[in-house]
Amino acid sequence: MAETSTATKRDMGTDIISSLPDTLLCHILSFLPTLDAVRTSFLSRRWRHLWKDLQVFDFDIRGRGIIRSSESFVLFVDTVLSQRRFPDIRKFSLFCERLDDPNAFRRWMHAAVGPCLQEIYLGFGDYKSRDGIDGLFTCDSLVSxxxxSDFDLNDVPSIHLPLLKNLELPSGVSVNSKLISGCPVLENLSFFASGRLCPKISLLSPSLKRLELIDEREYKHPIINEIQIDAPNLEFLRIYLDETCAKTFIISNFPNIMEAFIEIAPMAEHVDWVPKLVRALSNSKKLYLGGYTIECLVRAPYLRLPEFSCLRHLSIWFINFNSRVLIKLLRCCPKLQVLDIDNTGV
Structure with a gap:
């Protein structure tokens, strides 16, 4: 009879999830936007205060719900952060298109930055004040x-991120020796050019393994005076420069490169250094050359290619098919196993 009674309770929809320990339930809630996690407090008495034990927060004004105005968003974030039971935050994500409270960002950074903070994401629209950002760049525990949003790191007195491995930056942040030297174990760097672009990009990092340099702007011909990359342990490289004009590209060889995706607009300034970049990728196992990159190779006055002795997979996109470049490439790939050719044009 006991077994029958237990089975009957399960059939009637007993809340098995609520019987899980708090630590496991909080782990599940940590994958939800914070607004949804707080809403679970209405499920039952068992869930009423669970969200207060969270150490992972995701505040996004773009999410679904009634929080649409800047004022209500600030009130919600302040309320949640003030009622949390654990003082230390592990992950913190924040996106707000507009902030009317000039002190809100400082309060939130004071709450987020601490000895347990491992990951942080910050996105803003037209909010320009960055009071409180300094402590973020001396956070010893930060990994990602x-x-x-644009931050002027020249105003940050010190950058010391000894455990930082993953870094994603917008165009307004200057990628220079001050930033890179402050991240001694940096492995993954993504640099997205979506607004104004800094005149020089300098990447001198022996620890860097993955690099993405992506141009996402809608206006034409912004100029970078110089791009310098010296990353001997780089394994993955993705460069997409559409309307960006890079005058000078200083690059070292990549002996450990495994995979590369290259698409660079065929401007006169690029024709000189794109072949040099392709030669630096001679150890790649997988290589994608976009249509604009091929146009740079076609326009090069003298095209000298290395032997791609490790290359197994080659993908080429032709805007205008050019058999000369194709044959030259194939002659340099003795171990090629997969060849993808896209000749659909623009």
């Missing part, structure tokens, strides 16, 4: 940092 994503900035989706």
């Amino acid at each position: 940092l994503s900035l989706q």
Whole structure:
């Protein structure tokens, strides 16, 4: 009879999830936007205060719900952060298109930055005040940092991120020796050019393994005076420069490169250094050359290619098919196993 009674309770929809320990339930809630996690407090008495034990927060004004105005968003974030039971935050994500409270960002950074903070994502629209950002760049525990708004790091007195491995930056942040030297174990760097672009990009990092340099702007011909990349342990490289004009490209060889995706607009300034970049990728196992990149190779006055002795997979996109470049490439790939050719044009 006991077994029958237990089975009957399960059939009637007993809340098995609520019987899980708090630590496991909080782990599940940590995958939800914070607004949805707080809403679970209405499920039952068992869930009423669970969200207060969270150490992972995701505040996004773009999410579904009634929080649409800047004022209500600030009130919600302040309320949640003030009622949390654990003082230390592990992951913090924040996106707000507009902030009317000039002190809100400082309060939130004071709450987020601490000895347990490992990951942080910050995205803003037209909010320009960055009071409180300094402490973020001396956070000893930080492993991942994503900035989706322009920050002038020249105003940051010190950069010391000894454990930072993952860094994502917008165009307004200057990628220079001050930033890179402050991240001694940096492995993954994504640099998205979506607004104004800094005149020089300098990447001198022996620890860097993955690099993405992506141009996402809608206006034409912004100029970078110089791009310098010296990353001997780089394994993955993705460069997409559409309307960006890079005058000078200083690059070292990549002996450990495994995979590369290259698409660079065929401007006069690029024709000189694109072949040099392709030669630096001679150890690649997988290589994608976009249509604009091929146009740079076609326009090069003298095209000298290395032997791609490790290359197994080659993908080429032709805007205008050119058999000369194709034959030259194939002659340099003795171990090629997969060849993808896209000749659909623009």
